[in-house]
Amino acid sequence: MRSPPSYQDFTANFDWNVAERELGYRPGSPINVAWMCSDRICQLGLANKFALLWEDYQGNEKRFTYDDVRILSNTIAQFLCMQGIQPGERVCLFLDRVPELYIGFLAILKIGAVAQPLFSAFGDESLLVRLADAGTSAILTQKKHLYKVRKIRNRLPKLRHIIVVDADPTSLQEREISFAMEQAPRVEEFSTYPTTAESPSVLHYTSGTTGQPKGAQHVHYSIIAQYLTAKWVLDLQPDDIYWCNADPGWVTGTSYGIIGPWSNGITQVVLDSGFNAERWYEFIEKYRVTVWYSAPTAIRLLMKEGVEIARKHDLSSLRHLASVGEPLNPEAVLWSEDVFGKPFHDTFWQTETGCIVITNFPGMPIKPGSMGKPFPGITATVLDPKSYAPVNRAGAAGLIALRPGWPSQVRGYWNNEAGFRAKFKNGWYLCGDRASIDADGYFWFMGRDDDVINTGGHLVGPFEVESALLGCPAVAESAAVAKPDPINMEVVKAYVTLKGGFQPSDDLELEIMNSIRKRLSPLAMPQEIEFVDSLPKTRSGKIVRRILRCREFNEPLGDLSTIMED
């Protein structure tokens, strides 16, 4: 059996140009993520290798070779060109995990446009905020999500094309057009737009403490980091069958659910279904999955279903397991060793980093509960929260910070230069998380450094939830904070004061919860609403979420000198 290299082997004489060489990229020449992930793989002699084995919850299957992916992405690309979509324009993917999502992503990049994937469970308000901010020109969606687009399209004058991948053309309205990828005439040859290293590629929206979500702008050069981290951290080998649980509406689903595996010429499997332990284990067994990139929330849900259900299946194909989204608790690592015979390797990164930056490598001893060590080429440290100088004491807490300059680093926030600049202090990029580093150089996650709520590995901005709460007729004021949760690490909790004439009740709580779920998303729905007479505020009237959060986590309230007393 092959032994993975050691951490020292990975880091010795590291230079990102190892990935440039392997991808055949020469600095200064054109580079296009989609071409690298499809046409290049075919040119390497892998045209007939499966790129995507897809299955839905009903068991319907589809299989696509790399040549299929090349041709079908050409086909969509040509269709988008015929609609007049220009390089640099934003094209949204608002789809379930159907093949059109994965292949359409490449098609958008092939024409030099910017892919804007959005989670299909978003409600119309979440969708509106993100499409309006990006000035999106076109959206690819499904019949089942069309009603949400129809609700908001009159408030989106720049949205020229609503492309429906599974619609009956006779049922469509103004600006809507039907396009069935597999029924359209196949386009064998398409001239990929010659994007360069700094050409915009993907726009992922991420939540912050203040204001609406920010569009993190990535570039085509990001593939250098995504290719290499997928190869080294996920340990992808030519014969692997790879499964990434993440939805491409989030950055994991594009960096490691499309670009990472396909730039490595790997066969990946996709299960377009919700969570079901039995079904997931059947899927691993059926496709003989070898590398599995999952998330702590999913692992904890599997733990909750018990080990017996896992033991009914032959899961011996699994060779390497990794996890992302939130800290992986030691119990989950130990459970994984018991059930799968191998541990999940925690990886740390975020939308803005574009690639894994701190990680447990395949050949590295795992300290359960640790984030691992920095990826080669990444300079990571923890900073003192006041001086922003590195804390050089083992075990001392600080802000996780990265030295800028790695290939997939976010290049800016869309329409938000000030917000982007605020992420840098003393020449370091601040991740917004706190950690410590032990004497062996392992990082240990401690929590967020701001009010953003990390629920099930996804960030929810309190401002967006509070704005939506204020849209409920009964709500006068609101504060959304994190509440600890055994499965999702954190969930959203809302503190609410009511307008005159409204009384707290279970019915009202449920009504507000369902309203937020439908308008924003299930992730953003408060799992608990506490009705209060007043909210803690500063003397200038600003709501202080910190106090409410501390209450939820049983932490000391700290300095209260600026808080107004009732």
Added chain:
Amino acid sequence: MDEITKVVRDYIIREYVQEGDDREISETTPLLSSGLVDSFSMVSLLRFLEKKYAIHIPDADATPEAFDTVQRIVALVRRFHRAGVGSV
């Protein structure tokens, strides 16, 4: 279809099936494994059941498997209702 099954099914159709989604919801239609309801949304469904039937379903029993069909949800409600005040 008995009363409790009808109530649960109607609630799911009203609250979780999107306007453009023309799928039929039967007693055995997968809810979580189909993606119609996710583990986050499950909380509001749980809250509805607990309020409607004046029961408490412990976290350990509120699993995705137990919520995957109307039939299973009804069985869960009956189990905890019997443990409480009487039959539903």
